Amino acid sequence: MGKAHSNAYSKVNMFFDADAHVVRKAICGRDASGVSQAAKKLGWEHTETDWRKLASRGDVDVVDINAPSYLHKEMAIFAANEGKHIFCEKPLAFSTADAREIIDAANKNGVKHQIAFNFRFAPAVRVIRAMIESGRLGEIYHFRGHYLQDFIISPDFPKVWRLDKTVAGSGSLGDLGAHVIDLARYLVGDVKSVIGISKTFIKERPLPEGMTGLSGVASKDAPREAVDVDDATSFIGEFENGALLQIEATRFAAGNRNNLSFEINGSLGSVRFGIERICELEYYDAACDAGLQGFSTITVTEDIHPYAGHWWPAGHAYGYEHTLVHEIYEFVQSVANNNPTSPNFVDGMKCTQIMEAVDLSIERRAWVDVNSL
Numbered sequence: 001m002g003k004a005h006s007n008a009y010s011k012v013n014m015f016f017d018a019d020a021h022v023v024r025k026a027i028c029g030r031d032a033s034g035v036s037q038a039a040k041k042l043g044w045e046h047t048e049t050d051w052r053k054l055a056s057r058g059d060v061d062v063v064d065i066n067a068p069s070y071l072h073k074e075m076a077i078f079a080a081n082e083g084k085h086i087f088c089e090k091p092l093a094f095s096t097a098d099a100r101e102i103i104d105a106a107n108k109n110g111v112k113h114q115i116a117f118n119f120r121f122a123p124a125v126r127v128i129r130a131m132i133e134s135g136r137l138g139e140i141y142h143f144r145g146h147y148l149q150d151f152i153i154s155p156d157f158p159k160v161w162r163l164d165k166t167v168a169g170s171g172s173l174g175d176l177g178a179h180v181i182d183l184a185r186y187l188v189g190d191v192k193s194v195i196g197i198s199k200t201f202i203k204e205r206p207l208p209e210g211m212t213g214l215s216g217v218a219s220k221d222a223p224r225e226a227v228d229v230d231d232a233t234s235f236i237g238e239f240e241n242g243a244l245l246q247i248e249a250t251r252f253a254a255g256n257r258n259n260l261s262f263e264i265n266g267s268l269g270s271v272r273f274g275i276e277r278i279c280e281l282e283y284y285d286a287a288c289d290a291g292l293q294g295f296s297t298i299t300v301t302e303d304i305h306p307y308a309g310h311w312w313p314a315g316h317a318y319g320y321e322h323t324l325v326h327e328i329y330e331f332v333q334s335v336a337n338n339n340p341t342s343p344n345f346v347d348g349m350k351c352t353q354i355m356e357a358v359d360l361s362i363e364r365r366a367w368v369d370v371n372s373l
Helices: 032-042 051-055 069-081 096-108 123-133 172-187 320-337 345-364
Strands: 011-016 022-028 046-048 062-065 085-089 113-116 140-148 191-199 204-206 224-226 232-239 244-250 259-266 269-274 280-285 296-299
Touching (some): 022 032, 032 046, 051 069, 062 069, 085 320, 123 172, 123 269, 140 172, 172 191, 172 232, 172 244, 172 259, 172 345, 191 345
Parallel strands (some): 022 046, 085 113, 140 244
Antiparallel strands (some): 011 022, 011 062, 140 259, 191 232, 204 224, 259 269, 269 280, 280 296
């Protein structure tokens, strides 16, 4: 991997002692100096620069894979064969076939596995799932969601690893759309078929080596290279239960720094949620009297709400980082108590399967059956 993303991600590893407490045993990355600094700052006991050596250590029970996407398959299968429980960043793999190989290795070795879809762990999302499961929204008709960012709009933004298909596997679809796809599956159900469209707006970008300062913009005379991932992807689809799906993922939505939002419509009501207002959800109850109907805002910060009671008093805001704490907490509990993990690698595979179907539909300009992959 090139110098530009040599320090972008590391592989973090944890060990559980006899009392099921987490011990920060070893942290691994390719830059020895950077890893050493991280270890001192974050309290890790040891450092490694060879991930295979780390995953083979007898004092490591759990592996957290934070490497770029192209390494997920190799790392996950190796760790599974070493008997390590695995927490892996999304997307799980480049293809459905690769994802199935990872699942087979994990199941063969009897290890726990969880995929990092942290937005499932926002308290408001948990409340919405409970509302749907209880029938409060009735029959679900629509899920429409989007993930909008704007950080690469400038044509002088460099071709970092996320814009390199050999490393990232996908552009906005895999980086942003994957989160919305998982939420759609988590809240509404499995997807039956899809058809999509994508666009790469900036065809060439300067190489990262041409960057000047911390501005994130390359110098004008920096060499340029073709971009081979999507800047924006939109698709529609149908769930197995008959509901309709609509998802948009783009890095070219000016003014949207990190806007993941969705709305679900049912026969008895609707819900809305967006992570830029992560402590809230909006709920429409169709049974309200005429003249009193409308979306109401629910602040999801009280003890009765999932996870919220473990942070601040009611009305005090929590944030994005808390969703990461929640997902790791659940993974640790699953390993310590030998309980099933969720979302697991099967969820990661199904997300990859939908993304692969979207890519095929764009290539064929036709509907694609998700289960055909």
